[in-house]
Amino acid sequence: MKKQKHVPVMAREVLELFQPKPGERYLDLTAGYGGHASAVLDYIGKEGSMTLVDRDEEAIRALTALFKGNKQVEIIHQDFLTASKALLQQGSKYDMILADLGVSSPHLDNPDRGFSFASEGPLDMRMDRTQTLNAAEIVNTYEADQLAKLFRDYGEIRNAHKLARRLVEHRPYKSTSELAKKIVQLRRSKKRRHPATEVFQALRIAVNDELGQLQKSLDVWMELLADQGRIGVISFHSLEDRLVKQAFNDYGGNRYDARLHIVTKKAVTAAEKEVVFNPRARSAKLRVAQRK
Numbered sequence: 001m002k003k004q005k006h007v008p009v010m011a012r013e014v015l016e017l018f019q020p021k022p023g024e025r026y027l028d029l030t031a032g033y034g035g036h037a038s039a040v041l042d043y044i045g046k047e048g049s050m051t052l053v054d055r056d057e058e059a060i061r062a063l064t065a066l067f068k069g070n071k072q073v074e075i076i077h078q079d080f081l082t083a084s085k086a087l088l089q090q091g092s093k094y095d096m097i098l099a100d101l102g103v104s105s106p107h108l109d110n111p112d113r114g115f116s117f118a119s120e121g122p123l124d125m126r127m128d129r130t131q132t133l134n135a136a137e138i139v140n141t142y143e144a145d146q147l148a149k150l151f152r153d154y155g156e157i158r159n160a161h162k163l164a165r166r167l168v169e170h171r172p173y174k175s176t177s178e179l180a181k182k183i184v185q186l187r188r189s190k191k192r193r194h195p196a197t198e199v200f201q202a203l204r205i206a207v208n209d210e211l212g213q214l215q216k217s218l219d220v221w222m223e224l225l226a227d228q229g230r231i232g233v234i235s236f237h238s239l240e241d242r243l244v245k246q247a248f249n250d251y252g253g254n255r256y257d258a259r260l261h262i263v264t265k266k267a268v269t270a271a272e273k274e275v276v277f278n279p280r281a282r283s284a285k286l287r288v289a290q291r292k
């Protein structure tokens, strides 16, 4: 059997909470390798429709091959903020909207993409390789103060200033492993995690403006939801989850004018048996809400 390039996280929970029905419209903002989309397609049947968005051209190629010739499926190669605004402008509405945030397994598995400190690769980290800003530019040209802010805000690193100053002293860095080695020398970590984990997370978030994309998109997604429409967001770190929780609370809650019913009072996490075969699922949190 062919190995799946990316195993979708909490697919069963998404289906249980979305309850897809024949003929419904599905918007997948991070369609990746089509795992969640394929699962939903089985339920919405021939009368349903799907719009699949991803900013990564490799994912777009995979999606195009997977849904080749299927007229129900529209595929958009764009970041989800730009795509969502365009869909809103067209007057589109959806019964289900899913955002499964962050990187895919092929991003981490391919050293050429530069996401992983565990293998030698260029300091890239762009999800969309048509964009110009990459990790090398940030690490090798940003002022120490700018780097420190990014380490603090996106990596939640204590002593961010000291680390940024010392990293700047040893520039330039040519590869992921060169940077990772220097971080190991400069940073003692008492945690079981590799000392470069938070720095790589911070750089990745900055390169792809991940939090900016999410924060600005959440309002647009609320407008794209049809009456009774369900929205689900799967996040992989607390910075993202906080934004989702806040937006759901802003639109939901017990107020007389609340527009959302919050379906998951607490974020849903993956079952232990899923985590065993898909370790990526360990940090995933799913929140679902429904438009009133």
Ligand SMILES: C[S@@+](CC[C@H](N)C(=O)[O-])C[C@H]1O[C@@H](n2cnc3c(N)ncnc32)[C@H](O)[C@@H]1O
Pocket: 006, 007, 008, 009, 029, 030, 031, 032, 033, 034, 035, 036, 037, 053, 054, 055, 056, 059, 078, 079, 080, 081, 100, 101, 102, 103, 104, 105, 127, 213
């Ligand atoms: C965790 S994977 C999604 C996997 C997908 N649910 C599946 O079943 O295969 C995240 C995907 O979202 C894409 N992505 C992340 N942020 C994005 C953004 N702001 N706009 C568009 N795509 C984004 C990445 O390129 C990646 O392919």
